[in-house]
Amino acid sequence: MSDLQPLPGFDWTKVKWGAPTAAVTEVCSYCGERLSEEGVPLRCWNQAGWACAFCETCMQKWWGLESYAEPDEDAEGREP
Numbered sequence: 001m002s003d004l005q006p007l008p009g010f011d012w013t014k015v016k017w018g019a020p021t022a023a024v025t026e027v028c029s030y031c032g033e034r035l036s037e038e039g040v041p042l043r044c045w046n047q048a049g050w051a052c053a054f055c056e057t058c059m060q061k062w063w064g065l066e067s068y069a070e071p072d073e074d075a076e077g078r079e080p
């Protein structure tokens, strides 16, 4: 659970929600790109149980999420 908010310009009306009874989508609900099998798509559900998923491109573009594969630089903190 998180309080993720999409970046300015995101249009919820373009999201193709999947019905609660439908199979889990394998394409991005926003741009229609096929979701990477290796990646971890961002999945959301609304209060009615409808689901949507976002590909890595949309995750970065609209949610400001960096690819999980990015190496974490500056992980070392400075000595106090």
Ligand SMILES: [Zn+2]
Pocket (backbone or CB within 6 Å): 028, 029, 030, 031, 032, 033, 054, 055, 056, 057, 058, 059
């Ligand atoms: Zn997409």
